[in-house]
Amino acid sequence: MAISETPATGQSTSERGSGRTLRELSDLITPMTIRVAVTLRIPQKISGGGQTAEALAAATNSDPDVLERILFHLVGVGVLTRDDDGRFGLTHVGAQLLEDDGAVNPDFLDLDTVAGRAELSFIRLPDVARSGDIVAYSAQYGTGFWDDLGKEPSSAAHFDQVMADGMQKRVQEIAESYDWGALGSVVDVGGGNGTLLAGLLRAHPGLRGTVVDRDAGPATRTFREAGLTGRAEALSGSFLEPLPPGAGGYVVSRIQSDWNDADVRTILGHCADAAGAAGKVIVVDEFAAEEGVRTDSETDLRMLMYYGGKERTMEQVRALAADVGLSVRSLRRAADWTIMELSSARGG
Ligand SMILES: C[S@@+](CC[C@H](N)C(=O)[O-])C[C@H]1O[C@@H](n2cnc3c(N)ncnc32)[C@H](O)[C@@H]1O
Structure with missing residues (x-):
């Protein structure tokens, strides 16, 4: 969006009113109390009927006085209710903490999970702002983040899902949207649980493929369940190391934003080396x-904090690819995503 002045008000059109006051915008108390409630599973414990702070403290191994003060705050901001007998319940806003209904993902709030810790x-x-x-x-x-995720199988499985x-x-x-079949074989670099590769192989019966990811287990299971083991395999490995050479295509799907510029050059460089001319x-x-x-500044800042990565424009990715000798050959839209085909600047 271009930043320009609106004559009637003199207000920059880039100003976006959130409808919330500065006090609300800068508050840390409410976000933390919500996170503590989610981490202690308070919404689940009161969804079937109100409970007192004392009962909830006993059920969550918490201090009754501190928990009650937290719950009182959540009543004040409209997440919980409290009846005359001191029993806490959920408002319609609080009920959103019970499941991921698209409005808020409770995983990001649970401080006992990798996602919650990442937040x-x-x-x-x-420190990040000062150091860069x-x-x-x-x-x-x-x-x-990735090492921590690897230590928590349930979080890793949820992330993959x-x-x-x-x-x-x-x-x-x-x-x-792309002639994948013409490649003969593809390596899906950081291909997760193999959903993309399985879809490509189903649509292109002559294509073969390999997922390289930190843990080959999830993709191996996907290929077995899809009956694709004859054409698909998964290898445990790192794209920060050289990749298996000789495939017709190296797919890099939703990887670049997780890494800083130097690492993206390394990943694309390994792809370029393995792809050859x-x-x-x-x-x-x-x-x-x-x-x-x-x-999407929220995602951009999450990439920064979790991994030192960033949301990049197409032009920024094109420039990093050019640094390792790759040129853009074609661009195609697929749903709301883009398929950017690159090949060696010296190749055809
Ligand atoms: C954002 S997910 C993208 C998954 C998949 N490509 C997709 O588009 O759905 C990033 C993937 O990178 C993998 N990954 C992270 N570090 C890796 C590394 N050093 N080598 C290989 N894969 C890695 C993660 O395990 C995860 O599957």
């Missing part, structure tokens, strides 16, 4: 808008 790494934003290159998650917890759900909505269109590197992603205003 809490925003405490390090001042600290990764908040690693600084806060002493280990990287969220990724797979987003992919499933678009995989048909991605499969139809004849192979293609195919970036599949939803790129940031070019206009200079971040349309």
